[in-house]
Amino acid sequence: MTDARRSSLLPACRIALFAAIIMATLTVAATASALSPELVSSDESGIHLTLAVGDPTVATFVVDGVEYSLVTLPGASTTGEPGMPELPCVRAVLGIPECDAVELDVTTGATRRTGGIRVIPAPGIIEAGEGELSRYPRIESELYESSGIWPERPARVTAPRWLGPQRTVTVELYPCRFEPSTGELLTHETLDVVLRFRGLRSSRDETGARTRVRPSQERMLDATLLNAESARSWLRRGPLSGRERPDDYYSTSENWIRLRITERGLHRIEYGDVEGVGAAASVIDPATFRVFTGGGLPLPEAFDAARPDWMGECTILVDDGGDGSFDAGDGVVFFALAEDGWSDDYGIVDPDEPHYQNHFANENVYWLTWEDEGTASGFSAAPLRMAEDDLQNSPTPIYLDAQFAR
Ligand SMILES: [Ca+2]
Numbered sequence: 539m540t541d542a543r544r545s546s547l548l549p550a551c552r553i554a555l556f557a558a559i560i561m562a563t564l565t566v567a568a569t570a571s572a573l574s575p576e577l578v579s580s581d582e583s584g585i586h587l588t589l590a591v592g593d594p595t596v597a598t599f600v601v602d603g604v605e606y607s608l609v610t611l612p613g614a615s616t617t618g619e620p621g622m623p624e625l626p627c628v629r630a631v632l633g634i635p636e637c638d639a640v641e642l643d644v645t646t647g648a649t650r651r652t653g654g655i656r657v658i659p660a661p662g663i664i665e666a667g668e669g670e671l672s673r674y675p676r677i678e679s680e681l682y683e684s685s686g687i688w689p690e691r692p693a694r695v696t697a698p699r700w701l702g703p704q705r706t707v708t709v710e711l712y713p714c715r716f717e718p719s720t721g722e723l724l725t726h727e728t729l730d731v732v733l734r735f736r737g738l739r740s741s742r743d744e745t746g747a748r749t750r751v752r753p754s755q756e757r758m759l760d761a762t763l764l765n766a767e768s769a770r771s772w773l774r775r776g777p778l779s780g781r782e783r784p785d786d787y788y789s790t791s792e793n794w795i796r797l798r799i800t801e802r803g804l805h806r807i808e809y810g811d812v813e814g815v816g817a818a819a820s821v822i823d824p825a826t827f828r829v830f831t832g833g834g835l836p837l838p839e840a841f842d843a844a845r846p847d848w849m850g851e852c853t854i855l856v857d858d859g860g861d862g863s864f865d866a867g868d869g870v871v872f873f874a875l876a877e878d879g880w881s882d883d884y885g886i887v888d889p890d891e892p893h894y895q896n897h898f899a900n901e902n903v904y905w906l907t908w909e910d911e912g913t914a915s916g917f918s919a920a921p922l923r924m925a926e927d928d929l930q931n932s933p934t935p936i937y938l939d940a941q942f943a944r
Contacts, residue, residue: 573613573628575711575731580765585632585733587764591713594626594725599658601676606658609714609723620662621679623688623716630711631762633704633769638737640707644693647728655723656682657716685719693731701762702755703774709733752789787848790907790916793817797829797904799874802883807870807906818910820865824858826909828921829872834902835884835894849905853922863911870906871924877902 578586597608610616614626634640659682661674681688689712696708709731715724751759751773760766788794795815799805813819830849837845855871858864877896881889896902909915 573611574764575628575630575709575729577764580632580768582635582735582738584735585634585765587630587709587711587731589628589711589713589729589731591725591727591729594714594723596652596655596723601658605656606676607655607723608658609655609716611713614713616660617689617712618660621659621677622681623657623718624660625657625689625712625714625716628711628713630709630764631701631706632709632733632765633701633759633763633772634698634707634733635735635772636705636739636774637735638739639735640695640698641734641736642693642695642709643732643734644691644711645730646692646726647730648726650725650727652723652725653721655716655721656718657723682718685717687715687717687724689715692726692729695733700774702759703751704759704763704769705772705774706763707733752792791909793822793908793910795906797874797906798901799904800876800901802874802876802879805872805874807872809864809866809868812864812906821910822864822908823911823913824856824862824864824868824870824908826915826921827854827856827870828852828907828917829854829870829904830907831874831902831904833884834875834877834879834896835886836896836898851922852904853924855924855926872904874904875902 573589575587575589578588580586591611594609594611597610599606599608609625611626611628614628617623617625617627659676659678661676664673664675666672692713692715693709693711696710698705698707700706711729711731713726713729715726716722717724759769763769795807795812795817797805797807809819812822829852831852832846832849852872852874856868857871858868875883877899879894881892881894884894886894915921
């Protein structure tokens with residue numbers, strides 16, 4: 539392909555380039571004033587937290603003729619279990635090592651008792667019928683007729699779950715508890731929680747490298763975990779457990795640029811485009827360029843329908859001027875579909891309409907990735923490249939416009 543011919547294919551193409559959007563799986567709404575336990579220690583022998591509690595605020599409400607108290611603590615969340623007393627709750631997310639079980643011990647400091655209180659139940663929800671509004675009534679559960687204290691213990695720990703490469707638990711601390719039969723509110727001035735790990739796996743299984751953590755994941759863990767620093771030594775080892783990811787995934791490379799496509803045709807990403815979004819274009823190894831796309835169709839509506847594991851790789855042309863380095867004037871050429879187009883372009887079997895219209899997006903998305911000079915590509919297969927043909931010996935040249943004329 540000569541430069542002149544290539545440029546004649548491209549003038550109508552519009553390329554919108556945006557910096558890679560890092561896909562944080564979790565954002566945490568934490569305010570500066572949020573009440574949080576203090577981390578005393580965190581290692582494989584256990585995690586120790588302590589919480590000093592100020593005075594709760596008690597406001598009085600009358601609901602259906604019954605006088606209730608709403609108990610709040612500045613910066614604390616609430617228990618929020620429908621029908622159960624609505625009480626302050628302080629949550630902390632902690633990184634933990636891989637183990638068979640997590641045990642929680644909690645001790646309380648001085649406890650104040652306030653009498654003559656009926657703590658308001660947390661609202662439930664009654665879904666609206668057609669033409670009605672949903673209601674959120676506060677209806678007492680059977681607990682209000684029982685003799686125990688709620689919550690039963692002043693702290694609890696959730697079942698472990700993976701947060702990216704980190705095993706985590708959430709600890710809930712209940713500085714205030716309620717005894718319905720006596721009408722007393724118990725306020726613990728301090729709470730001390732110790733988590734211990736039974737059947738530790740990290741020390742007995744040293745096989746396999748630690749999972750590579752992307753900077754975005756590290757920021758997410760730092761913002762979420764109370765013990766992010768010590769939890770780093772407990773990051774997952776070896777291959778992913780549970781649902782296996784294919785080899786090719788976003789974690790396979792550090793470098794991704796999101797390409798937002800609104801016109802079907804050949805597109806060219808210039809050296810300056812890559813540099814323009816803040817990437818160090820001069821250290822890119824052009825042999826490692828790849829372009830991926832999910833295809834442009836929405837995911838199936840049925841929740842149990844098969845979903846793609848990963849995107850498809852596009853066959854691209856890398857124009858590096860033949861010198862093996864990525865410089866000004868070089869570029870990456872690829873064919874892309876817009877968000878709407880002819881159904882057979884998208885591989886739609888038995889389309890309802892010959893022309894497919896995307897009702898969910900105003901652009902199709904492609905992803906450009908690469909490695910820097912001297913760093914190995916994490917992808918297992920060779921990148922897909924267009925074959926170049928000068929068409930000199932072709933008896934019946936194919937004209938792009940004719941092939942897709944309708
Ligand atoms: Ca070059």
